[in-house]
Amino acid sequence: MGALSIRKVRKSYAGTEILKGIDLEVEQGEFLILVGPSGCGKSTLLSMIAGLDDITSGEVHIAGRRVNDLPPKDRDIAMVFQSYALYPSMTVRENISFGLEIRKIPHAEREAAVDRVAKILQIEHLLDRRPSQLSGGQRQRVAMGRAIARNPALFLFDEPLSNLDAKLRVEMRTEIKLLHQRLGTTIVYVTHDQIEAMTLGDKIAVMKAGEVQQFGTPNEIYRNPANLFVAGFMGSPAMNFIPTRVVEAGSGLGLAMESGGEHFVFPAINGEALRSKLGSEIILGIRPEQITEVVDSHGDVPHAVTRSIKVDLSEPTGPDTLLLVRLNNTKVTCRVCPDFAARPGEQMKLLFDLSKAVYFDPATEQRIR
Incomplete structure (x- = not known):
């Protein structure tokens, strides 16, 4: 069993089926991209993995453990949102260490974790600033740092670059890819941007209307699309x-x-x-x-x-x-x-x-x- 196993997962709201039986297997250290147009169900699936949304039927396993009924805090995951979700009154150092403090990690270990994360993300010079003093890209680095500090089994990214301008998006794509290479941690990343999907992912799940249309490597999906939707969605300019x-x-x-x-x-x-x-x-x-x-x-x-x-x-x-x-x-x-x-x-x-x-x-x- 891999780092993440999604088995026949379905989700319904008021009788409307949002996810229609999702099956995905993610190996340890893989970078999985969930990509598709707005409303395809990719963010809903991510929320169910995180425990922020209930599963109608099916099972989710993280690191070999069934987590359907576990609260988010017990799933050994860390999530990075597009909105950064930083505490404005705290410094960067305090934002990164806050989750560790809540878990009653000793002070010395917290400080060591903050220093390690700051070095990885090259934000040592920002540790005493507050979010209002940071650029969008710097805030996103801090949000990633808070997730990294926890050393989780699984990272979940929900369209983390959506609020950045085009140039900064390209720079942050590179940063995230380098970060994954350094840490070797399993990542599930949601985006509607097929360029992000092609450049970042080890595996891509192309979704449409609550179903996975194709699951494979970027090269497989680009060169051998399963249907018209996948062929037209992946590639710029389009096929x-x-x-x-x-x-x-x-x-x-x-x-x-x-x-x-x-x-x-x-x-x-x-x-x-x-x-x-x-x-x-x-x-x-x-x-x-x-x-x-x-x-x-x-x-x-x-x-x-x-x-x-x-x-x-x-x-x-x-x-x-x-x-x-x-x-x-x-x-x-x-x-x-x-x-x-x-x-x-x-x-x-x-x-x-x-x-x-x-x-x-x-x-x-x-x-x-």
């Missing part, structure tokens, strides 16, 4: 979804395409999975970075095709330029090097790397494998 029809192409299968009045066929990679879909509509999923400029350094890219297509829109981002083109009357985003980007209205020869393309059933929205 392109191009409606197409499976047709015969020589000795194999192809995908019917049209752009600017020209009709052509892309080869269908993994055609055996599409054999039963011959003549039917499917959805081709291809990420923006798989549609790029054609240059000599690409060499012979396996399963790649090139096509000249008119550019509708150009969006420079600095390191890349995002181009908008149309395929099968659908807006398609391409990611190209700025030095090669065509201007709107111009034709540009694009390389489509179909080796990582995925297919979905438009009726069920599930992956075709």
